Amino acid sequence: MKLSSGPVVPGEPRRIFFKAAAAAAIGGVLGLVPVLTGVWVWLDPVRRRTHSGAGAFLRVATLESLPADGVPRRFAVVAEKIDAWTRTPQTPVGAVYLRRTSDGTGPGKVTALNVVCPHAGCFVDYQASRTGYFCPCHNSTFAVNGAIDMPSSPSPRGLDELAVEIRGREIWVQFQNFQTGRADKVALS
Ligand code: FES
Numbered sequence: 001m002k003l004s005s006g007p008v009v010p011g012e013p014r015r016i017f018f019k020a021a022a023a024a025a026i027g028g029v030l031g032l033v034p035v036l037t038g039v040w041v042w043l044d045p046v047r048r049r050t051h052s053g054a055g056a057f058l059r060v061a062t063l064e065s066l067p068a069d070g071v072p073r074r075f076a077v078v079a080e081k082i083d084a085w086t087r088t089p090q091t092p093v094g095a096v097y098l099r100r101t102s103d104g105t106g107p108g109k110v111t112a113l114n115v116v117c118p119h120a121g122c123f124v125d126y127q128a129s130r131t132g133y134f135c136p137c138h139n140s141t142f143a144v145n146g147a148i149d150m151p152s153s154p155s156p157r158g159l160d161e162l163a164v165e166i167r168g169r170e171i172w173v174q175f176q177n178f179q180t181g182r183a184d185k186v187a188l189s
Contacts, residue, residue: 054189057165057172061098066110066171068102072126072133072144074115077175096162096173097126097133099144112162112173113146119155121180133159156183 061075077094080087095115102108113133115123122137132149133142141149146159163174179186 055174055176055187057163057174059167059170060096060112060173060175061171063100063107063166063169063171066098066100068100068108070099070101070144071128072097072099072113074098074126077173079175094175094177095123096175097159098164098171098173107166107169110164110166110171111145112164114160114162114175114177116160116177116180117155118157118160118178118180118182119153124159156181157185160185 058077058079060077066073074095074097076092077096078090079093080089097113097115098110100108100110117124117135117140119138119140122135124133124135127134131144138154140153140155142159143149146161148155148158160178162176165172177188179188
């Protein structure tokens, strides 16, 4: 028995073609969504290829470990380190000098200076005999507040001050390293 396909409507084949093409395109886009999402998630550690300490507030010390006598003391800064797909807990990421002064009421004021010399990246030492910091690499000197002490110092800027928060009895520092060899502070990621 022969089946009749009925009369052909003008333009019908073209409509069918465009419908099929549109369905294929939409299906293709929808199919790509989970693939692209998977790639994005897989690459996430690479996008965050940095330690969690860069620019983050980190717990550095307690008020008990920092007498309010105005004398700077050096503390290591540790943070969880994230390097692509590897997560290393509590890795040293730098060091700071903390200094606490007090008028006798409350915990007092705490300031933090990055130990890295802004000239070329050596670590400065606090020298009680000169009440200031000294860089052994090229003899830059800094006052106790971090300012350049002598005009002959090759460092283009004073020591880099970091933000501090007192949370209960804990001292938290917004730890950050900066580019060396320039007068302005440019944060490193
Ligand atoms: S690195 Fe400190 S003076 Fe050069």
